Amino acid sequence: MAAVSSVLRGVRPSAGRPAVVIATVPGIPSVLAGWALARWHRAHLIVEMRDAWPDLIEPSGILLRRGRAGDLRRVLRDLAARVVRRTVTRLQARADLVVTTTAAFAEVLRSRGVRNVAVVRNGTAFEPVREHAPVPLADRPLRVVYAGTVGRSQGLDVAVRAAALVQERGYAIDVRIVGHGNELEPLRRLTAELGAPVRVEPSVPSTEVRELYAWADTVIVSLRDWAPFEWTVPSKLYEVMASGVVASACLAGEAASLVSANGAGAVVPPGDVEGLADLWCGWLSDGVVPAASPDAAAWVAEHASDEVLGHRYAELLDELLPHPLLPGRADRGARY
Structure with missing residues (x-):
């Protein structure tokens, strides 16, 4: 309609x-x-x-x-x-x-x-929430956050199952899934069924997402193991890369390559419950969460900031049209 x-x-x-x-x-x-x-x-x-x-x-x-x-x-x-x-x-x-x-x-x-x-690309104006440094756990639970759309595409049942497995192995973990979508209730039921240390919470204003990231030791970025998602980069990834928080990336294809190449976090194949649990248990065993590289935020600033992307779109429009939309204006990038 x-x-x-x-x-x-x-x-x-x-x-x-x-x-x-x-x-x-x-x-x-x-x-x-x-x-x-x-x-x-x-x-x-x-x-x-x-x-x-x-x-x-x-x-x-x-x-x-x-x-x-x-x-x-x-x-x-x-x-x-x-x-x-x-x-x-x-x-x-x-x-x-x-x-x-x-x-x-x-x-x-x-x-x-x-x-x-x-x-x-999708863009972000997200600012860092912390310095790029390892985070000591100091005998406390690992803090994990997902904030965003909670739908079938994200496959967040993997995070719930992985958290339950971490707990079964004797480690303390606190996972918060914050957002909106059709999978909220199914995730709540799965959490209760497994007794997983997961809180499934309603979405918060964008101004409070920074607080969630500042609380977290790691942020989940997740997609299902559907083949077309190998050609997809979720916009959430750019936000996490800009934040300075290390990513727990359940991704494949171009998105996984971005994480690995820029030191934005650790990559686990989509749908790999044991792999994600192994990652989190490894950090808990070491007593420290590694730092994300400053290269991740630098890459976002160069390739996925709103300003850069707006200028790129303006260039494409000028290439497409035979004449500028507003002839004679000096600031060509601001016309659109």
């Missing part, structure tokens, strides 16, 4: 005639709305892929539900998934510019024949 409303508003004379229409995915209907408006106004179309769509359709089950093999509803959903996949892929190929948030997904799209692909 939001996509239809956007089209109806966009074709009104009062809306003016845009030079560029930008469609952001997800949600998927916004691509169709953007394409329709671009055609109506004879404008350039930019498709922003904030995640690895349409490849996430199948593993996420966004259009699918479990059912019997011969279930008509299942057949129709399979058909809908294929149609959506083909439609999104075709519109990506027809766009004047496709913007992705990772270099890995940009290469995937180029391999499919998308001719004009650029990378503008």
Whole structure:
């Protein structure tokens, strides 16, 4: 309904005639709305892929539900998934510019024949909450935080199971999962079932996230072991890298490479409960949590700060359009 409303508003004379229409995915209907408006106004179309769509359709089950093999509803959903996949892929190929948030997904799209692909990463303005130094545990529990969306994509049941395993091994750990999403209640039930030392809490204002990070010895950044997530870097990772807190990264692909290459924390394969428990037990056994490297925050400042990304987007718009949007203005980067 939001996509239809956007089209109806966009074709009104009062809306003016845009030079560029930008469609952001997800949600998927916004691509169709953007394409329709671009055609109506004879404008350039930019498709922003904030995640690895349409490849996430199948593993996420966004259009699918479990059912019997011969279930008509299942057949129709399979058909809908294929149609959506083909439609999104075709519109990506027809766009004047496709913007992705990772270099890995940009290469995937180029391999499919998308001719004009650029990378503008997710950004952050997060400031450090501590100095880059090891954190002594001093006979206290390891403090672990996750703050953000609590959905299927994050696979946070792994953290709950790992915390329970750490406790079974005789170590003290205090895990806080703070956020909003469909998996809050399932995680609460799992925590109770396992007797895990985990607190599942509602989301807090963004101003209080800094307090959570300052309390924590390590921050979880987690995605499920779905293949398309190897081309994805969660925006939460940039926040953690900027914070100075060491990451417990349950990631693969480009995101895992960023953590390892910049000394932002320790990487565990997605879904690896024992591996995550081993990591935390190792720190508890040593009595110290290693420091994150200053290289992590430096990389974010250079590649993923809001200012840098805004300038990059402005450059892309100037490359796309035959004339500057506001000719004669000296500060070209501030026009958009």
